[in-house]
Amino acid sequence: MSPVATRGPVRIVGTGLLGSSVGLALRALGVDVILADPSRTALAIARDMGAGRLPSDDDGPVALVVVAAPPDVVADVVAHELSAHPGAVVTDVASVKTSVRDALAEAGADLERYVGSHPMAGRERSGPTAARGQLFAARPWVIVDSGRSSDEALLAVRSLAVDLGAVPVTMDAEGHDGAVALVSHLPQVAASLVAARLAGAQDEALALAGQGLRDTTRIAASDAALWAGILAANAAPVRELLVGLREDLDRAIDALDAGSVAGLARTIEAGNQGVGRIPGKHGGAPRAFEVVTVLVPDTPGELARLLVEIGEAGVNVEDLLLEHSPGQPVGLASISVLPGRTGQLTDVLAARGWRVAGEEQHA
Amino acid sequence: MSPVATRGPVRIVGTGLLGSSVGLALRALGVDVILADPSRTALAIARDMGAGRLPSDDDGPVALVVVAAPPDVVADVVAHELSAHPGAVVTDVASVKTSVRDALAEAGADLERYVGSHPMAGRERSGPTAARGQLFAARPWVIVDSGRSSDEALLAVRSLAVDLGAVPVTMDAEGHDGAVALVSHLPQVAASLVAARLAGAQDEALALAGQGLRDTTRIAASDAALWAGILAANAAPVRELLVGLREDLDRAIDALDAGSVAGLARTIEAGNQGVGRIPGKHGGAPRAFEVVTVLVPDTPGELARLLVEIGEAGVNVEDLLLEHSPGQPVGLASISVLPGRTGQLTDVLAARGWRVAGEEQHA
Numbered sequence: 001m002s003p004v005a006t007r008g009p010v011r012i013v014g015t016g017l018l019g020s021s022v023g024l025a026l027r028a029l030g031v032d033v034i035l036a037d038p039s040r041t042a043l044a045i046a047r048d049m050g051a052g053r054l055p056s057d058d059d060g061p062v063a064l065v066v067v068a069a070p071p072d073v074v075a076d077v078v079a080h081e082l083s084a085h086p087g088a089v090v091t092d093v094a095s096v097k098t099s100v101r102d103a104l105a106e107a108g109a110d111l112e113r114y115v116g117s118h119p120m121a122g123r124e125r126s127g128p129t130a131a132r133g134q135l136f137a138a139r140p141w142v143i144v145d146s147g148r149s150s151d152e153a154l155l156a157v158r159s160l161a162v163d164l165g166a167v168p169v170t171m172d173a174e175g176h177d178g179a180v181a182l183v184s185h186l187p188q189v190a191a192s193l194v195a196a197r198l199a200g201a202q203d204e205a206l207a208l209a210g211q212g213l214r215d216t217t218r219i220a221a222s223d224a225a226l227w228a229g230i231l232a233a234n235a236a237p238v239r240e241l242l243v244g245l246r247e248d249l250d251r252a253i254d255a256l257d258a259g260s261v262a263g264l265a266r267t268i269e270a271g272n273q274g275v276g277r278i279p280g281k282h283g284g285a286p287r288a289f290e291v292v293t294v295l296v297p298d299t300p301g302e303l304a305r306l307l308v309e310i311g312e313a314g315v316n317v318e319d320l321l322l323e324h325s326p327g328q329p330v331g332l333a334s335i336s337v338l339p340g341r342t343g344q345l346t347d348v349l350a351a352r353g354w355r356v357a358g359e360e361q362h363a
Numbered sequence: 364m365s366p367v368a369t370r371g372p373v374r375i376v377g378t379g380l381l382g383s384s385v386g387l388a389l390r391a392l393g394v395d396v397i398l399a400d401p402s403r404t405a406l407a408i409a410r411d412m413g414a415g416r417l418p419s420d421d422d423g424p425v426a427l428v429v430v431a432a433p434p435d436v437v438a439d440v441v442a443h444e445l446s447a448h449p450g451a452v453v454t455d456v457a458s459v460k461t462s463v464r465d466a467l468a469e470a471g472a473d474l475e476r477y478v479g480s481h482p483m484a485g486r487e488r489s490g491p492t493a494a495r496g497q498l499f500a501a502r503p504w505v506i507v508d509s510g511r512s513s514d515e516a517l518l519a520v521r522s523l524a525v526d527l528g529a530v531p532v533t534m535d536a537e538g539h540d541g542a543v544a545l546v547s548h549l550p551q552v553a554a555s556l557v558a559a560r561l562a563g564a565q566d567e568a569l570a571l572a573g574q575g576l577r578d579t580t581r582i583a584a585s586d587a588a589l590w591a592g593i594l595a596a597n598a599a600p601v602r603e604l605l606v607g608l609r610e611d612l613d614r615a616i617d618a619l620d621a622g623s624v625a626g627l628a629r630t631i632e633a634g635n636q637g638v639g640r641i642p643g644k645h646g647g648a649p650r651a652f653e654v655v656t657v658l659v660p661d662t663p664g665e666l667a668r669l670l671v672e673i674g675e676a677g678v679n680v681e682d683l684l685l686e687h688s689p690g691q692p693v694g695l696a697s698i699s700v701l702p703g704r705t706g707q708l709t710d711v712l713a714a715r716g717w718r719v720a721g722e723e724q725h726a
Contacts, residue, residue, distance in 0.1 A: 120571060120573060130721070132719065132720060132721045134658065134718050134719060134720045134721070135720060135721055137658055137718065137720055138658060138695065138720075140570070140571055142571070169567075169570065169571070171567065175565075175567065175568070178568065179565075179567065179568035179571050180571065182560060182561065182564055182568050182569075183568060183569065183571050183572045183573065183575075183576045184571075184573065184575060184576070186557060186560060187557055187575050187576045187579040187580070188575065188631075189612075189615055189630065190553055190556070190557045190579060191575075191579050191634060191638075192630055192631050192633065192634025192635075193553070193608050193611050193612055193615070193630070193634065194549060194550055194553045194608070194634075194637075195633075195634035195635075195636075195637035195638040196611055196630075196633035196634050196636070196637045197545060197549060197604055197607060197608060197637060198545065198637035198638065198640050198641065199633065199636050199637040199640065201545055201640065202538075202542075203642075204532075204534065204538065204542065205538070205541065205542035205545050205546060206545075206546065206640055206641060206642055207503070207532065207642055208483060208503055208505070208532070208542050208543065208546050208547075209546045209641050209642060210483060210546065210547065212546075212547060212550050212551065212554075212581075212582045213546045213547070213550045213641065214641060215578040215579070215581050215582070216550040216553060216554050216578070216579055216581075216582065217550070217634070217637070217638045217641065218575075218578050218579075218638070219575045219578070219579065220631075220634035220635065220637065220638040221634075221635060221638050221639070222631065222634075222635075223631075224628045224631035224632045224635060225628060227627070227628075227631045228624045228625070228627035228628035228630075228631060229624060231619065231627045232619070232622055232623075232624045232627055235619045235620075235622065238619060239616060239619045239620070241560055242612060242615060242616050242619070243616065244560060245556050245557070245560060245612070246609065246612055246613070246616070248556050248559055249556055249605060249608070249609055249612065250609070252552055252556070252605060253602060253605050253606065253609070256594065256595070256598045256601060256602045256605070257598075257602070259595055259598065260595075261591045261592060261595045262591070264590070264591035264594045264595055265587045265588060265590075265591035267552065267555055267556070267559075267591075268551075268555050268583075268585065268586075268587035268590045268591060269587045270555065270558075270559035270562065271554060271555025271556065271557075271558035271559050271580070271583035271584075271585075272555075272558075272583065272584060272585075272587060273558075273559070273562050274557075274558035274559045274560060274561035274562040274580070274583065275554075275558040275561065275580045275581070275583040275584050276584070277561050277562065277564065277569055278561065278569060278572050278576065278577060278580065279566075279569055279570055279572060295497065295500055295501060299679075300674050300677070300678075300679045300680075301671075301674035303670055303680055303683070304667060304670035304671040304673070304674045307666055307667035307670055308664075308667040308671065310667070311663050311664040311667045314663070315663075316663045317663075317666055317685075319685055320666065320683060320685045321684070321685075322680075322682055322683045322684075332501065355497045355500060356495065356497060357495060357497045357498060357500055357501075358484075358493065358495045358497070358498055
């Protein structure tokens with residue numbers, strides 16, 4: 001464990017999932033954490049979970065304030081904290097950054113002590129009871145300079161991200177908002193739009209659903225109120241992407257009307273090129289894996305036995321996807337391995353009695 | 364192993380992935396298989412792989428013909444086989460069924476001996492070298508009555524599906540084409556359209572890509588020529604779905620323009636309802652799993668050890684997803700378990716030193 005760089009006391013305003021998780025992680029590192037939340041219930045739960053303590057009259061000045069309030073009030077709360085704690089660095093964890101910074105500039109807040117944060121901590125459920133100290137481990141944590149942030153303030157927030165096990169990424173507010181519109185907000189809207197088409201479908205049609213539909217619509221199960229707020233706060237970049245999507249969609253519909261196989265091929269080819277740009281494992285360059293698909297009986301321990309035997313064969317599992325098979329008590333495990341390893345893996349598995357259902361190239 | 368119901372000799376026309384896989388599976392069951400393909404190379408490879416034999420002058424009449432030709436020539440080949448083999452049942456494995464049946468009816472083919480098939484054998488790479496006898500195991504195999512198919516013909520094709528380990532599903536041609544438009548063709552187009560937006564993106568934006576974007580765009584890597592042909596052959600149902608998608612997309616853009624959080628929430632809520640209709644594991648009713656996310660070092664054997672220890676805890680893994688973490692040599696394994704088992708699992712894993720990164724509810 002590396003030494004802790006974050007200096008306390010740290011004040012956390014908003015004890016939901018993110019705020020409470022920051023508190024739990026800092027407490028585990030021995031940092032003094034003071035909690036605040038307009039909801040006495042949320043505050044009491046967070047304190048009882050060990051995310052921090054309540055303020056006391058003889059508290060000294062706080063060094064860092066983490067604002068984890070709902071998107072629509074973040075800017076006001078940050079502005080208030082900046083003036084209430086004139087010696088503290090203040091950061092917020094809202095998932096859209098430009099609107100917060102602009103509101104603070106308009107309010108004449110001290111932007112030297114403010115730094116924006118966006119810990120990309122995934123799709124956890126909300127509330128302090130869902131908080132985990134490890135929530136930020138191995139996740140990107142975007143750090144956004146206010147345009148006037150002091151080096152001291154930037155260092156304090158970067159230290160917080162590192163202490164929590166996150167991967168700090170520095171971006172400006174516009175760059176961040178454009179990036180999350182592309183990699184997070186656009187896929188969310190698209191998944192919701194595709195899933196919405198299923199609402200009126202017949203059961204027999206849905207019974208043919210495969211992994212493609214499941215993957216494409218998985219995030220459509222996301223929280224509607226939360227996402228409506230995120231999309232509204234990042235309207236301009238999201239709108240630009242959706243308009244571009246609509247233009248491509250119109251071309252696809254025109255190609256269908258014209259019976260243009262070439263036009264339809266262009267739609268799929270454009271997707272081939274785009275998906276190839278998504279970075280590979282650990283942020284490295286995209287790399288084509290080969291995939292071996294194996295039938296796995298749906299009984300406890302079988303998937304583990306499969307992976308143990310793959311490990312014994314000296315083959316590293318780059319990625320793994322377990323598919324569900326309608327109507328049969330068997331799963332299909334798609335195992336991604338480095339190019340050139342499929343033959344060896346298939347032979348080893350067949351020798352051990354596994355049923356190999358196929359091999360494929362993946363982009 | 365149950366007794367083999369398929370009667371030979373079976374003639375397979377087209378020795379690509381599907382045709383050769385049917386041949387390999389039937390040969391493994393001891394059924395006599397005669398191969399045909401306009402490409403001498405593909406034919407020789409399929410024969411050398413053991414998918415069947417070449418015709419000989421003293422062959423008797425064939426009992427069943429399986430046409431696995433490219434979509435644009437399927438109907439012509441089926442019509443030719445029906446007249447060339449007047450005693451045989453003929454089926455095809457094209458992924459769109461109405462256009463084939465209508466073309467046969469127009470050509471005055473003997474529809475009593477024709478039955479349409481659609482083995483939903485996933486996203487394998489093409490060609491006889493990719494063929495596997497287990498390709499159809501545990502996959503749905505849609506069986507489509509021509510409208511005049513005889514009971515004998517329907518039974519022969521159903522027996523083929525069962526002998527190959529597939530799950531036979533009976534649908535009419537229009538029902539099938541509408542179903543695959545919804546669960547397969549619409550997600551393909553949507554994934555391609557979202558992925559196309561990534562083509563011009565900056566690397567720093569793509570570096571923030573998470574599992575949501577990866578899942579939503581995974582099938583965008585599909586073969587363009589193959590998919591262009593599929594979409595063109597199923598234009599009407601696909602068009603209807605894309606037009607509905609465009610109307611919902613317009614509403615979402617209007618909501619962004621109006622800054623209507625309620626309108627944006629309706630978009631996400633509609634997706635919530637749709638995704639909830641996708642059947643759960645083994646075709647059962649949708650069921651909310653709870654998910655435990657665990658940090659897994661990226662070294663061979665670690666994922667296996669995790670699953671072994673979960674099995675030892677008596678917890679069955681309902682689903683498993685391995686996420687990639689940008690910039691760090693660690694993966695995040697999201698383990699789906701039955702509701703109520705997360706607490707027990709989290710305790711067991713923590714006791715064994717695993718870092719649990721969070722729990723969540725999944726639809």
